[in-house]
Ligand code: AHM
């Protein structure tokens with residue numbers, strides 16, 4: 383690890399310089415997004431003070447209505463990104479329809495998809511939460527972006543990232559050239575390179591799943607989890623269980639320590655709970671770039687052709703060997 387201090391903005395610009403013909407527009411998108419993230423972080427870090435400073439939904443001392451944090455985060459990203467001239471359209475997990483750029487602002491060639499505050503049910507317990515984003519090139523010709531711009535398959539992403547607001551706040555991103563992590567130094571308000579070229583271990587010894595849903599899983603998932611719980615020192619079993627219930631935090635741990643995170647479909651929710659466009663695709667891009675894998679059980683997440691903006695997908699993601707073994711159980715190819 384070098385001892386040079388590299389801000390995320392410097393890293394993004396240096397990355398773009400590697401590509402001949404780059405205009406700097408793409409760097410500008412990531413730079414604007416980083417600003418929105420800092421605004422969200424500022425509010426998230428004060429979340430426990432809401433009852434002192436003002437109750438959600440009521441007016442605060444300045445006469446502003448105090449917003450729910452997920453609504454605040456959604457608006458913070460939209461407002462930071464709508465006037466830069468680099469995006470043609472956005473879509474957010476919080477909004478049914480695509481988010482158009484206002485008529486009086488220029489439209490650019492990029493598309494931004496985001497989950498503004500993932501795991502927001504954890505806020506009141508001061509548990510880590512996150513923001514997830516994906517960037518695509520537009521497929522429509524010009525003017526306003528369209529739904530088709532926002533429903534491209536994951537392999538078309540040109541960048542993806544997440545922020546985890548945890549014991550420290552970190553931003554992790556990829557532009558298809560490895561995965562890099564930056565830790566926020568709150569005293570100077572800058573994200574500094576702390577985790578260069580993250581590689582997920584080929585195999586881990588942690589599984590992460592909401593086991594309360596066990597009775598609703600299909601046989602393949604049940605057998606796989608039971609297999610991980612059996613003792614076999616040769617394959618590092620039993621695995622440890624870890625489940626935060628904030629996907630960004632669970633995936634961040636999986637990226638650093640290895641293992642598998644799964645949110646399968648079940649008898650109540652055949653497609654599971656997680657969203658393809660806002661959660662599975664960006665995290666799959668990052669995991670693959672770090673040497674891991676992500677599947678819906680049948681196919682690679684990044685190859686799924688989306689049919690709707692908010693569609694859900696089962697997700698099996700993490701170390702390459704763990705995901706491969708999980709898929710064998712799901713497809714019942716192994717007789718155990
Ligand atoms: P959200 O987008 O409404 O916050 O829901 C997504 C979250 C993920 O962060 C997490 O992995 C999952 O929901 C947890 O779901 P469950 O409580 O069913 O285990």
Ligand code: MG
Pocket residue numbers: 475497499500501661
């Ligand atoms: Mg979410």
